[in-house]
Amino acid sequence: MTAHLPALQVLVPLGCAPLCLLLRRFRTVTWLVFLLAALSSLACAVLLATRVDDGPLHYEMGGWPAPYGIEFVVAGFNTPVLLVVSVVAVVAAVYARRSVGDEVDDRRAPLVYTCLCLTLTGLLGLTVTGDVFNAFVFLEISSLSTYALIAMGRRRRALLASFRYLVIGTVGATFVLIGIGFAYAVTGTLNMADLADRLTDLDGNRALYAAVVFVFVGLAVKMAVFPLHAWLPAAYGEAPSAVSTFLAAASTKVAIYVFCRFAFTVFGAGLVFTTMPVGEVGLLLAALAMLVGSAAACFQRDLKYLLAWSSVAQIGYIVAGISLATAAGVSAGYLHVINHAVIKGALFGAAGLLVLRLGSARLDDLAGLGRRMPWTFAAIVVTGLGLVGVPPTAGFASKWALVSALLDAGAWPVLVAVLASSLLALVYVGRIVEAAWFRDPPADLPADQPRAPVSMVAAVWALVLLSVYFGIDASLPGGLADAAAAALLGTGGA
């Protein structure tokens, strides 16, 4: 059975989706099915992570060898992503039971779990596939289910947020498709490894340049890289809290991984970063994203929107690291993918606790709640410091790695942007703290509010503790990130 692990990684969540729909009359059962999907995915990811040290694992779908059929590839570069997505999925599943129960009406809750299974399937499939067109299909599965999930937010704005994401997301996916078309036209293959082989003879082919441009622009939409980030704040701000927690932590990260996969193992670093100025453009956009994202976060009135804008900035850090195309840079990018997923997951989870208790997450409504909800706000502060990058948090570890990689590469302007963005992060985290502790609670606050459910608090704190642990002992995420960078940049790639 272990030979089937790469397939099972994706297939179990896939099978859980129709099960959820069949069992929709039993809401708790559908939740259990989603939890099962997440747990099995975690188990597969852990087992796979322990097995890739001896080299990449290939799984041939339908028994057809690689360029003729579709293959799944698991190697050092995608096990960290599988682990991140799976861990976040498990946490989101534990969290979702009460959160979805509160925010979505009973008849639609089973559909939320169905869509969560589908999103998980899409993200995992996107991570393990070794075929460019198959990647497009999984991209669309995860996107389409994400649109549905966002639309199930409580406020009416969720509908427009979802629609706008649908339009720009579909344009992005179609751009990826155009890029795949150009790459296919000049190579005749769709398998990533085969593509990489055949591209080497095509120096100076303009169709190939277009393939790179269209694939990357399309992926940039999904990664929410500045200036294609416009969909993200409303989408994460309006989605049901359990969904925001899952998506903010997992979805953009997978898109970033796909970018790395295409850049380093399909098109090749030589073409992408030496012949074409993708690295320079990436650094520029990353710096702008940091500044714009952090600055916009400072002016938000809603905690979920604030966190979403902060994500735009944090994605900037990751993109900056990867754009350096050095081992240190890519490793720093991966490290921040892991740490940011944990941190943002916890923060959106905490915001969801506030929504559960107050009905909204507006900063004005948080006045003086610091003492009433100590656990929630302690979680926000601990992870918020991680966003700023204060030692010894996880955020510090990855930011330190990024800064030293930038120093090595001599990218001074970006370094300035990183520091400025960190200061701005201090401002927006400070605003939350100020609202929660240094303002008087409104007089009409009802005394006996429902207590936050233990399962949700536990889920949030699991991520908080994980982030603290990663801050103190960065050997696990650091080791994964280094292995990923080595797999991407080294010869033992695909």
Place this chain on the structure above:
Amino acid sequence: MTVFTLINISLLAILVATALTVSRLRALYEAAMLSALFSLVTACLFVLLDAVDVAFTEAAVGVGISTVLLLGGLALTRSREAVTPRRRRLPGAAVAILAGGTLVYASQDLPAFGSADSPVQRHPLTDTYLHQSQEDIGIPNTVTSVLASYRGLDTLGELLVVFTAGVAVLALLGPLAHPVDARRRDDLDLVDYRVLRVISAMLMPFILLFALYVLFHGDFGPGGGFQAGVIFAAGFVLYGLVFGLDKAQQVVPRVVLWALIPFGLLLYLGVGVVNMLLGGSFLDYDTLSSDPAAGQHLGILLVESAIGITVAAVMTTVFFSFANRRATR
């Protein structure tokens, strides 16, 4: 200039003209009908480009289902578009010119159109799919063998996308959103049109028969599970339009429909899992029989049926969701 080139250019010119008209039309019903025409011409162009399966699908989906859905959507919203202000035109034009310029620049290094010596044609995939597949799978329609066997996972993904769309529309519009079904009769069911009812009743069995033919003939000619599913759905949609939604939902109760949506997907998955249990990898149909080719035949048939079931159920459900929405308002 050959006849082929002449027809090709004419069809492309019609397409561009239609697209321009659609983009300028502010009356959205007209735009929807023109986009149906656009799909029809596209289908003709697909035939010209030797893609008969794709043409079939485009005709069934673009002209059929998409148009019905668009009209359904328009019936529930507003059918006239506001004037696009000048300041909105610039960004769109800028992006379009930039992207178009990149495409034209890049196309200089694309292999010539129709070249038999392009990288696509020279790649060993071509020989495998066109000739080796005759021995390995033994199905004349290579599109079907690539779709269902070589790239069976893509097709499973495609089915999953359809499934997702079904779930999403149910979540947005489905009866879930409005538990109470207080419906009134309205002219959507066209009950007064006696001629239409007689003709539809006469054609109905043939439409369903044709769907089955398309499903089982996909090995030898254009067709397959997806097209069959869409034709099935079109049959139900026609029935619902002509005889009323109530009656259509008596014929195909919602419970059945909703059970069929996951059933098709689980059947597809089940075939793959059985392959795994029999010692092959996922979707390795060779394991289904002692003779690999026979196994492939069986596997492809099962998988195509699974696609047909889920697609028909999802498309019908989506249509009923839109149609019911109108009645509940």
Place this chain on the structure above:
Amino acid sequence: MIVLDIASVVLLAAGALFVVSGGVGLLRFPDFYTRVHAAGITDSAGAGLILLGLLLRTPSWETGVRLLVIMLFLALTGPTASYVLAFAARRDGVPIWREGDPRR
């Protein structure tokens, strides 16, 4: 065989003529009902004659059967579609053009 070929060419040309005249009518006729009539011509006479012309050139009987089925199908659906269009327009009160009215 030459007779069949000539007959086929004549039928195809006649069919094409009807299709074109249907198109012209669609653009030139003054009101909805007359335009439905013009469009109906394309379906029935135009497509019908073209299919007949093709029938005379079929290489095998299987193709011939298919063409016949298509003709039957068109004969059933084309007029029905025209009828339903006109009926719906009549029910919605779309006015009929009379001599001397402006084009609509």
Place this chain on the structure above:
Amino acid sequence: MIGTHYVYWLLFALMMIGLYVVISHGNLLKKLIGLTLFQVGVFLFFISIGKVDGGSAPIVSDDVETYSHPLPQVLILTAIVVGVATLAVGLGLAVRIFETYGTVEEEDVLERDTTP
């Protein structure tokens, strides 16, 4: 160049008309129609990659020598399905937006959100 690449250029024009409608038009349904135009342009592009002069549909029979490539056709079959799925979800959203806001013009929706 013109003789061998005209098909691509006309298809690019088609795509760009669609893309323009998606970005510039504010009506949500029109955006969806534009998205369809854009995608169909891409579908045709893929199919034209696989076309061989004088070829025929890739259904193997004894009396045919050259076939067009089946792979792009398979990809586009999948992509068409993805397209209609997206359209269905988009229309569902547009209908819900109309029901809650009373309009399907993007700018009006935004306006109604800022002034509740």
